[in-house]
Amino acid sequence: MKVALTIAGSDSGGGAGIQADLRTFAAHGVHGASAVTAVTAQNTVAVVDWVALEPRMVVAQIDAVASDMTVAAVKTGMLARRVILEAVASAVQRLHLPHLVVDPVMVAETGRRLVEREAERAYRERLFPLAEVVTPNLAEAEALLGRPVRTREAMAQAARDLQASGARAVVVKGGHLEGEPVDVFFDGHRLEELPAPRIATRNTHGTGCTFTAAIAARLALGEELLAAVRGAKEYLTEALRRSYSIGGGAGPVGHLHPLTRR
Secondary structure, three states, X not given: OOEEEEEEEEEOOOOOHHHHHHHHHHHOOOEEEEEEEEEEEEOOOOEEEEEEOOHXXXXXXXXXXXXXXXXXXXXXXXXXXXXXXXHHHHHHHHXXXXXXXXXXXXXXXXXXXXXXXXXXXXXXXXXXXHOOEEOOEHHHHHHHHOOOOOOHHHHHHHHHHHHOOOOOEXXXXXXXXXXXXXXXXXXXXXXXXXXOOOOOOOOOEOHHHHHHHHHHHHHHOOOXXXXXXXXXXXXXXXXXXXXXXXXXXXXXXXXXXXXXXX
């Protein structure tokens, strides 16, 4: 049994964060472990509030898992504060944790900011050089680069520039562009556009968490990086088809679709 570790925030509504990651790991037949970085009070409508854990507690969780289990892949989500991000980067480096997938979570879909502004620079300087792949959406790419990223050409250049920060590869996610959702993958050699059909649903809560968790699970199972990214995108597309409404806002995707029938 392969073990994947998520280092992320808790979503009280159950649609994103570590809750989404653990369901995604389970759907791929991977055991999920977790290190909680922050606790959010949120539902399908809004992030009401959040509080970050102390960095020492985040690292204690990582150490506890890694000292007892062989971690095959790691993904990060909400890191909240610069000191947490730096502590996580140091722990990943010290423990030689493999296959790091970084989702640079900055702003919730509802618009609530989920990270200190000073952490944005730390992503590029501390965490990206350790990452096998980084997966910013358009808003995150803009924040990291300080310029608009609103066309496929701009996405391709953003992927190149962010990959130059030290990550092995970058996937700039284009789900918020008009028309067909196309992601752009760049690993220093290959520049690939990854299209997918747009699914007509309002229930898209946690799509970024789900995508990166699926990549991590597939890397843990031994897939090559680009194949893992393609497979994760296919998994997410079907999860969007199986999404469901549970509140007054954007519901979650159907994480467990490989295990269940409609």
